[in-house]
Amino acid sequence: MNAKNASPKISIEKLVKEFDGKTVLKDISLSVDAGQSLCIIGTSGCGKSVTLKCLLGLITPSGGSIKVDGLEMVGQTRSQREATLKKFGMTFQFGALFDSLPIWQNIMFRPLQQGDVTRQAAREEALHIATQLGLRADVIDQFPAELSGGMQKRVALGRAIADKPEILLFDEPTSGLDPITGGVIDNLILDAVKRLGATALTISHDMASVRRIADVVAMIHEGRIIWCGPASKMHESGIPEVDQFVHGHPEGPLTNKKTVTQQKAQA
Amino acid sequence: MLNFIANIGKASLNFLASIGRLTLFAAAAIRWTIFPPYYGKQLLRQMLDIGFYSLPVVGLTTLFSGMVLALQSYTGFARFSAEDTVATVVVLSVTRELGPVLAGLMVAGRIGASMAAEIGTMRVTDQIDALDTLSTRPMQYLVAPRLLAGTLCLPILVLIGDIIGVLGGYLVGVYQLGFNPGVYLSRTMEFLEISDVTLGLIKAAVFGFLIALMGCYHGYNSGRGAEGVGHATTNAVVSSSILILISNYLVTALFFG
Numbered sequence: 001m002n003a004k005n006a007s008p009k010i011s012i013e014k015l016v017k018e019f020d021g022k023t024v025l026k027d028i029s030l031s032v033d034a035g036q037s038l039c040i041i042g043t044s045g046c047g048k049s050v051t052l053k054c055l056l057g058l059i060t061p062s063g064g065s066i067k068v069d070g071l072e073m074v075g076q077t078r079s080q081r082e083a084t085l086k087k088f089g090m091t092f093q094f095g096a097l098f099d100s101l102p103i104w105q106n107i108m109f110r111p112l113q114q115g116d117v118t119r120q121a122a123r124e125e126a127l128h129i130a131t132q133l134g135l136r137a138d139v140i141d142q143f144p145a146e147l148s149g150g151m152q153k154r155v156a157l158g159r160a161i162a163d164k165p166e167i168l169l170f171d172e173p174t175s176g177l178d179p180i181t182g183g184v185i186d187n188l189i190l191d192a193v194k195r196l197g198a199t200a201l202t203i204s205h206d207m208a209s210v211r212r213i214a215d216v217v218a219m220i221h222e223g224r225i226i227w228c229g230p231a232s233k234m235h236e237s238g239i240p241e242v243d244q245f246v247h248g249h250p251e252g253p254l255t256n257k258k259t260v261t262q263q264k265a266q267a
Numbered sequence: 268m269l270n271f272i273a274n275i276g277k278a279s280l281n282f283l284a285s286i287g288r289l290t291l292f293a294a295a296a297i298r299w300t301i302f303p304p305y306y307g308k309q310l311l312r313q314m315l316d317i318g319f320y321s322l323p324v325v326g327l328t329t330l331f332s333g334m335v336l337a338l339q340s341y342t343g344f345a346r347f348s349a350e351d352t353v354a355t356v357v358v359l360s361v362t363r364e365l366g367p368v369l370a371g372l373m374v375a376g377r378i379g380a381s382m383a384a385e386i387g388t389m390r391v392t393d394q395i396d397a398l399d400t401l402s403t404r405p406m407q408y409l410v411a412p413r414l415l416a417g418t419l420c421l422p423i424l425v426l427i428g429d430i431i432g433v434l435g436g437y438l439v440g441v442y443q444l445g446f447n448p449g450v451y452l453s454r455t456m457e458f459l460e461i462s463d464v465t466l467g468l469i470k471a472a473v474f475g476f477l478i479a480l481m482g483c484y485h486g487y488n489s490g491r492g493a494e495g496v497g498h499a500t501t502n503a504v505v506s507s508s509i510l511i512l513i514s515n516y517l518v519t520a521l522f523f524g
């Protein structure tokens with residue numbers, strides 16, 4: 001790898017976020033190298049989506065630092081963030097497609113708004129992307145409300161990759177999908193990372209999917225990263241919370257508050 | 268007792284804070300209306316929605332108001348033999364007062380609610396965040412066109428409403444009260460001044476701005492979930508209706524004399 005990769009693509013340090021006195025993120029520190037695929041796991045409501053939104057500046061952090069390509073993002077104004085925003089492509093947990101626009105304009109939203117393409121070219125490109133995503137050609141003229149959940153997820157993915165961003169953020173891209181469609185989406189993500197050389201941050205509850213797409217896995221628990229390491233070492237973390245999550249056991253430290261406090265007392 | 272005073276204090280602080288937030292929101296929205304890029308397609312869509320599709324509602328409202336006004340003023344003025352002022356009373360009331368206020372209130376119900384619901388839904392489904400990440404300012408893409416469309420369209424709507432309202436008065440005057448058509452028309456024009464019409468149109472522009480502002484503001488700051496959107500919609504309609512009535516007095520007082 002070249003010298004540029006020496007510093008991480010994204011580096012988050014001591015990120016804190018409070019909502020009306022409730023501290024959701026206490027101390028999140030993460031760094032992702034260029035071309036790496038990182039998966040964030042953690043129980044529902046632990047603050048995974050909030051972390052991604054802080055990274056994009058959609059939520060203002062209460063403290064800490066977020067650097068993208070070495071550039072500090074926290075405290076920047078919207079205009080200062082503009083250039084960095086262009087490096088990102090994001091899919092939201094619930095799709096967030098624009099209801100009032102047909103699918104092809106959804107997929108090509110940014111290029112169209114920036115005036116980078118003609119409408120004709122945009123339509124052709126959208127068709128190309130839709131076919132890659134396994135969508136029928138006639139879908140591109142429909143509206144989001146007419147599509148099934150899985151189709152909407154694919155369109156959202158298409159919108160995220162249409163402008164060939166350097167950094168891809170996926171918030172639960174495979175949740176609520178059948179295993180086959182989930183596998184297709186995983187391949188698309190892998191493909192985007194490989195083909196575009198992109199850096200990816202994926203939130204997922206789906207351990208099969210995590211094993212397929214992650215180079216590195218980070219687990220958030222009670223507002224902190226309790227484990228971060230190579231995906232292959234996920235089973236040997238030695239941390240009971242990670243073990244429970246990875247194996248999906250109903251009983252364990254994540255579901256038993258007492259054990260968690262005991263763990264803390266020991267530590 | 269102390270508690271009571273503390274509560275009053277808290278409530279007034281909250282009130283001032285929300286006025287502050289609203290002012291900042293309005294300032295940002297106006298700023299992004301002035302600076303490029305301009306979203307012409309969004310503007311056209313909004314103008315069509317506010318201007319064109321509100322025509323039936325506004326037309327019906329002003330038509331019947333003009334008609335009832337002619338009847339009522341006839342009843343009143345006949346008591347001191349001043350029936351022939353009916354035409355003048357109708358045209359002045361409609362252009363200065365009833366046209367703008369009735370059209371404003373009808374549009375507040377129609378457009379204020381739909382703006383708050385649409386933008387609120389976009390908020391709770393992360394579409395506004397998605398806009399932001401796709402390098403498009405939500406203020407500029409969503410709010411600016413609506414504010415501009417509201418401010419431009421309401422005067423046009425009201426002008427049409429004025430004409431329909433006067434027509435309503437004419438129909439009742441001529442066909443029910445037996446006025447001579449020519450006399451009624453000349454009475455209508457005789458005491459009408461340009462300033463009466465412009466006052467109404469200025470009011471309309473203010474109302475249009477307020478309706479769009481409240482619809483966008485409440486939608487933009489909508490709480491989470493369907494309940495949040497419901498609240499946003501109600502708040503938008505109630506607050507814009509109240510603001511219409513308050514600003515109606517203020518504008519009238521400003522131009523009084």
Ligand SMILES: Nc1ncnc2c1ncn2[C@@H]1O[C@H](COP(=O)(O)OP(=O)(O)OP(=O)(O)O)[C@@H](O)[C@H]1O
Pocket residue numbers: 019024042043044045046047048049050051093
């Ligand atoms: N805008 C907000 N205002 C107040 N609280 C919020 C807001 N957004 C998130 N939260 C709170 O932050 C916590 C973390 O939310 P987040 O959406 O990040 O969870 P998550 O880890 O993505 O969970 P899931 O796996 O269910 O999507 C939740 O308790 C939520 O109630």
Ligand SMILES: [Mg+2]
Pocket residue numbers: 048049050093171
């Ligand atoms: Mg989430």
